[in-house]
Amino acid sequence: MQRTKLFVGLFVIAALSGAQFNNSVNANGDTKFNVRIENISSPEGQAASDSTKWPFALSPGMWVVYDKNLTLFKDGKPAASGLEAQAEDGNPEGLIKMLESEHHLGHGIFNTPLGASNPAPILPGGVYEFTVTAKRGMKLMIVTMFGQFNDWFYANEKGIELFDKNGRPVSGDFTSKFALYDAGTEKNQEPGVGTDQAPRQKSANTGESENGVVHKAKDSIFYTKTGQLFRVTVTVADVM
Ligand SMILES: [Ca+2]
Ligand SMILES: [Ca+2]
Structure with missing residues (x-):
């Protein structure tokens, strides 16, 4: 009896996961994923050395899906001008141009917070949401600026594997894949109060x-x- 129940249970799980797999892939072999970036930092803000409070913010940024190697930046190498504009001013257009001229990969910009009508950084509680389309074996890279600094940015240099070893699309929290980098392009000032940082520069x-x-x-x-x-989550969407 016990064994029968277990067998039936496993069968149901297998059938459900199979159904999910089939429903997430369209006739061209593309899978759609929803990506959500949430600013979960303290709503009370961060404190500067002079006790000034300032909100942690993420700038507009860019994403790209790819299957081979992709280098938008390299630890230990000078930043390309596209990365400089992203890291200093929250402007992803230069990185997008780099991709368009060299790779022709799926890519896009996220710049408008959920519920807003104009491009802006996300402040505590704010969210960027966008969808990406990828084929089996592809990875996702995201770059966004630390909005209150001279040239810091967050990125996942190695990409998020969007499919598991069996080619099934994955959902999950990938925040731990992201690291903070200094682009090496502008001298550092104290976070949140420096006069040459994006919110305060002329x-x-x-x-x-x-x-x-x-x-x-x-x-x-x-x-x-x-x-x-912040939190970065990827969720497999239904078939397109
Ligand atoms: Ca710097
Ligand atoms: Ca600056």
Whole structure:
């Protein structure tokens, strides 16, 4: 009796997961995924050394799906101008142009918070949502700026594997794949209060040049703790 129940149970699970797999792939072999980026940082904001409170924010950014190798930036190498504009000013257009001229991969910009009608950063509680389409074996890379700094950005350099070993599309929380990088293009000021940072600078691309290389921020910096600041979830969508 017990064994029969177990067998029936396994069969139902297999049938359901099979159905989910089939429903998520269209005739061209494309799977659609919903991607959600939530700013879960403290609504009370962060405190500067002079006690000024400022909100953690993520800027508009870009995404790309790819199956081979893709290098938008490399730890230890100078940033491309597209990355500089993304990291300093929250402008993803240069990175998109790079992709269009070199790769022709699926890509896009996210810039309008959920519920808003105009492009803006997401503040505590804010959400960006977008959909991506990918074929089996593809990965997803996302780049967004730390909105209150000179040239920090968050990205998942190795990509999120959108399919498991059996080719099934995956859903999940991928926040831990993201790291904080300094683009090496503008000299650093204190987060949240520096006058050359995007919310306070006179115009785009203002600030002292750093002439450095892209590098991961030190682990001792609170803003490397991505799980306390934002959440990136990917969910398999129904067939298109
Ligand atoms: Ca810097
Ligand atoms: Ca600047």
